[in-house]
Amino acid sequence: MRKINYIIISILFSFLFIILYSSLDNERIYNTKDLIGKKISQVEINLFQSNETINTEEFINNEFTILNFWASWCAPCRKEHPNLVRLSKIKNIKLVGVNIKDNVESAKSFLKENGNPFDILAEDKNGKNSVNFGVYGIPETILIDSELKILKKYIGPLNIKDVNEIRKLVKK
Amino acid sequence: MKTIINILLLFFFITSESHANENLNNKILKNLRCLVCQGQTVQDSNSEFALIIKSVVKDKIKEGNNEKEIYQFLSEKFGDWILLNPPFKKNSYLLWFLPYLLFILGIILLFFLLKKPKIRSKE
């Protein structure tokens, strides 16, 4: 077989090799990053332990809003909680905590034990409302700006790196 | 034999309305991936996420949304990965075209192979 064919085949194989090799490092956790840059849906969120609701439209009044989806039975939520407390200290962020599929008493004692960093406490008893935000597991955190655009989505517990990233993003 | 074929064709064209055994709900759920599972449909999974999605889809059907609208809603929120039937978009053109390309290539290849010098053997 002529040399040129070998070269073509080598190039083809190298291409395959490179692609398959780099795919070994692909993220395992599905990150719904398609949503970044889009606006969040305008829905009513139930407030915790009340019949009142708040519309996400109202978040326009905040410079930045963080939506955090959590529950008392979720161990990683416990782990990330101190980071939420840190974030609550940042002035231009309004923290909205959405308690999902949780028992009211357990949720209350969770917040008592670990501190309540949330400006607004909401609930989603059956978890259906969280679908509107593309949340598929907890904990999940969404950072939006005053135009209701999603700036960042964090799937899984927040770590210090994420906190610093958020700090940088809201400084502008 | 020609008459047989004609009768057959006639029956093929006398089609009654669709005998869909699965209702729309099941059909949609079978086409959704359970995002927290390893390779299961929402229909098959018992996870929290699956139960929530089942409930949401039920609501949407009640509200009068059709299949396409529900898929659109879910893929807007969760990305295309949740749909087991890959939507026909820019990033999946190749996926849908390649098989048929392969088909045509195969036929062409076969044609050339069989076209080579043929000697009628007396065996």
Next chain:
Amino acid sequence: MLSNLGNIFIIVALLISFLLVFFSFKEFKTNNNLIPVKIYKISLLQLFFTASSFIILLLAYVLSDFSLANVYENSHTNKPLFYKISGTWGNHEGSLLLWINILVLFSSLFLFINKNNDKDFKILTLLFQNILVIIFLIFLLSNSNPFSKLFPIPLEGLGLNPILQDPALAIHPPLLYVGFVGSSIYFSAALAALISKIDSQSLAISIKPWVLVSWFFQTVGILVGSIWAYYELGWGGYWFWDPVENSSLMPWFVMTALLHSILVLERRIGLYSWVIVLSILTFTMSVTGTFLVRSGILNSVHTFASDPSRGLFILSFLIIMVFFSIYIFFKFAPNESKKYTIFSKETFIIANNWFMIFFLGVVLIGTLYPVFLDTITGSKISVGPPYYNLVLAPFLIPLLFLMTSGPNYKWISHETKSFFDLVLVLSVILFLITFLLIKESSFLLNLILFFSIYLIIQTLFDFYESFKKKNINISRIISHLGFGLLIFFIYINHIFSQENNFNLKLGEIKKTDQYIIKFENLEEKSIKNYKSIVGYFNISDKKTSITKELKPEIRVYDKPITITYEASIESNLFSDTYLTMSNISETDVFNIKFQVKPFMNFIWFSVLLLSLGGLLNFLSRNKNEKN
């Protein structure tokens, strides 16, 4: 102690393999006509040490020797003995050792059993096969050693995944390994054939039994996997086009193509190069499958714990192996003439090959496309059952048609056999009856139904004919009949399956169109290593008043913490009734999935029939050779 012993045996096996390669190479260069006894002895020695190392690992599991990291990670003293044993190959390292054992076993078997007189061919096959053995042994020792030690020795193991504790699962991997690892021997033989330039009939006779054996085990292995999925995973399906399932199916397509091509090769001269290509391709697809499954780049129910370093090794090996094979193929390319008319049997065999390769291509594209897309563009899409069904289903029609008419043509000529019209008439009648019962409107599905019936009727006629003429080629008839029945019953099952999903509390009743389902009782028990919650359901059929009792179960395991949902299946000849339940957390409401699945047993039976044809051919080949 076992750990040290195991390591020693593996290393010795590796050294012996090197010796074997060395002597084989030396022997190739000589002009002797016989393979020296030395090589036979070394081969036996290699087999001894390899098999013994596997037995040592087995022993370690049975004795729960947690000084071996592998046993610690995958076993537990409370595991029933049967599952301790099957746990040996239920993990990456252990299954790799099983791979190597099969490679060595087939190497020795080929050496001892193969009757081919060409010394060069045999010695080269041995050479290439043992290069494979060496590479895999090095991989095992450097990266995936089941004998690696743990110190201090833990008192208890981490436990086996409860989903893996199942009898079907115990035999499913070994069956599949005989299938696709077995293809290594004709991979090696193909390369050897190129270099030693043996003639086509020699090659066909040499590799045919191996192809048949590996094909048979692959078919049965896939069947057992499907049956296991159906009974164990609780969703009532048996094939999901899951990437790991696809990895076992892809070599199967190539094996089937190869099987058919050998038929041409052993009678006529055509297709020599193509058989070589297919032999190389089968093992290539097996290794590709291994790569996909063990590297972790795919998301699936079955993946082993993933480790990118394994992926790198296997990928590199795969690319080098393919490149090397291509080089050998073109360097030693055989000359051949093609002497057949169109519409002879050869053409139909080629057509079969074309379909198999096409199916292979589609499944490969569907499996790899998401990976490539994700790596290149970062966006993730899913390719699931709807894609495969949509793309592949139409091609079943021409395939079924060709399977029916192809065998009726004679080799190299244009004559067809009798019974053509009678078969067609009967098929049409049966089809119309079925159609009127089903009233399915899809044109495509009706065509598939018709052609599957046509195939079934034709093969039944052929069966009758072969009885009359005492002509023994029933293996093809049985396999094709099995395939026709398979498509037919999959279709019927798909049309008539029912599924209801609803919520129920204890004591409540649910009424569907045809059934009344009563949630009668709930029982909680603590068993060995799990807590069991069993629901007792009474299902009565409104039309026939037949009642069934079903007991789906929820199991909560503690080591590791997992919840499984055990389906309760009542299976009779014609239909399966299938029930699973899950608890909606924080409530006393249960989500129930009730299914009726007709003809499941017929589907399994069809696949068995399919594989039986291959087995018959294997068993009868001795008779054919003597004639």
